[in-house]
Amino acid sequence: MTEVSPIIDVRNLSMKFDRVKGFRRSVIGQVVAVDDVSFTVNEGETLALVGESGSGKTTTGRCLVRAIEPSAGNVFYRQGDSSVDVLALERRELNEVRRKMRMVFQDPFASLNPRMTVEQLIAEPLYINNVVSDRTEARAKVAELLEMVQLDPQLMSRYPHTFSGGQRQRIAIARTLSLEPQVVIADEPVSALDVSIQAQILNLLKELQRERQLTYLFISHDLAVVRYQSDRIAIMYLGRIVEISTRDEIFERPLHPYTQLLLASSPIPDPRMKRIRPETIGEVPDPANRPSGCAFNTRCPYATDICRSEVPQLKESGTAGEAHLVACHLWEAVELSQRPLEALDGS
Ligand code: SF4
Numbered sequence: 001m002t003e004v005s006p007i008i009d010v011r012n013l014s015m016k017f018d019r020v021k022g023f024r025r026s027v028i029g030q031v032v033a034v035d036d037v038s039f040t041v042n043e044g045e046t047l048a049l050v051g052e053s054g055s056g057k058t059t060t061g062r063c064l065v066r067a068i069e070p071s072a073g074n075v076f077y078r079q080g081d082s083s084v085d086v087l088a089l090e091r092r093e094l095n096e097v098r099r100k101m102r103m104v105f106q107d108p109f110a111s112l113n114p115r116m117t118v119e120q121l122i123a124e125p126l127y128i129n130n131v132v133s134d135r136t137e138a139r140a141k142v143a144e145l146l147e148m149v150q151l152d153p154q155l156m157s158r159y160p161h162t163f164s165g166g167q168r169q170r171i172a173i174a175r176t177l178s179l180e181p182q183v184v185i186a187d188e189p190v191s192a193l194d195v196s197i198q199a200q201i202l203n204l205l206k207e208l209q210r211e212r213q214l215t216y217l218f219i220s221h222d223l224a225v226v227r228y229q230s231d232r233i234a235i236m237y238l239g240r241i242v243e244i245s246t247r248d249e250i251f252e253r254p255l256h257p258y259t260q261l262l263l264a265s266s267p268i269p270d271p272r273m274k275r276i277r278p279e280t281i282g283e284v285p286d287p288a289n290r291p292s293g294c295a296f297n298t299r300c301p302y303a304t305d306i307c308r309s310e311v312p313q314l315k316e317s318g319t320a321g322e323a324h325l326v327a328c329h330l331w332e333a334v335e336l337s338q339r340p341l342e343a344l345d346g347s
Helices: 057-064 091-100 118-128 135-148 153-157 165-177 195-212 223-229 247-252 257-264 305-309 331-336
Strands: 006-021 026-042 046-050 072-079 082-085 101-104 183-187 215-220 232-237 240-246 273-275 341-343
Touching: 006 057, 006 215, 026 046, 026 057, 026 215, 026 232, 026 240, 046 057, 046 223, 057 072, 057 101, 057 183, 057 215, 072 091, 091 101, 101 165, 118 135, 118 153, 118 165, 135 153, 135 165, 165 195, 195 223, 215 223, 223 247, 232 247, 232 257, 240 247, 240 257
Parallel strands: 046 215, 046 232, 101 183, 183 215
Antiparallel strands: 006 026, 006 072, 072 082, 232 240, 273 341
16 A cells, blocks of 8 residues: 655635725725635645635635735645745745646636747746756757647747647646646636546646656536546535545545535436435525534534534544544434435336
């Protein structure tokens, strides 16, 4: 059995944004986008952060590389035998870590400067980080990176708009991997692409992970994509992680009512089966007006008084010998009442 160890260790991460009003932009309150989130990412694995829009998954990913400055917490990044807290680093050290932790964004068209050629786009981080010293060296490296993402190096003088969405995402991946990172934070990397192209990009990401021993934090709202791509899954709701476990545990034994709702909304591969949809009500609340206690209590069919008064902590459920953490006061009762799948013919 391969030994796994965390390369990223996120502890009590929080991100609050000011709510402003009027011409003077007076601060009238705060929105908690990420609320006391802790998780680890093991070296070489893919951890998926999953949730609906507004769950805080993208904000969490951005906080890890300080694309936005978190309000509180620690993000430990392990390098060899030592680790550094990314949130405590000065600018120069932070830039070093950012070479090793890189992001791939959802919309490859928006993330690639349309005025730059593919050569310029991919060579830019190489020049900035002194990886190459002249154009000959840069072109050779760009050609190598384009081949790595299965694009023809002869196309490097073209501009991004002359490529398809899938090709643009390949260019963005080549740019991301140009500095040979260890960790890639992929924020909805296929959701802007046609379904037919999504599988190609997902396969490419998997292939590159194997070849380069990459670690992925894979941010997505799409459970079908996550099922294909991830080793472990963390489910987020209104800024908190509500459940985290291996992919198989999450799909076969979801313990949190919100995870069950997400799974019920996601197609399953067997056409003879359907999921029993929990009777959740209403929409995701406004993050500026978080419900007290468990934030899911306004939609949860199992909610009782304790759910409205006490925030449930993420705790080990002790199931199946796998680390399976859930933040629900009543998960044992909820699990007993669940039959996540039933045959359409009633058998
Ligand atoms: Fe539902 Fe209560 Fe569990 Fe929250 S703590 S998910 S409201 S049962």
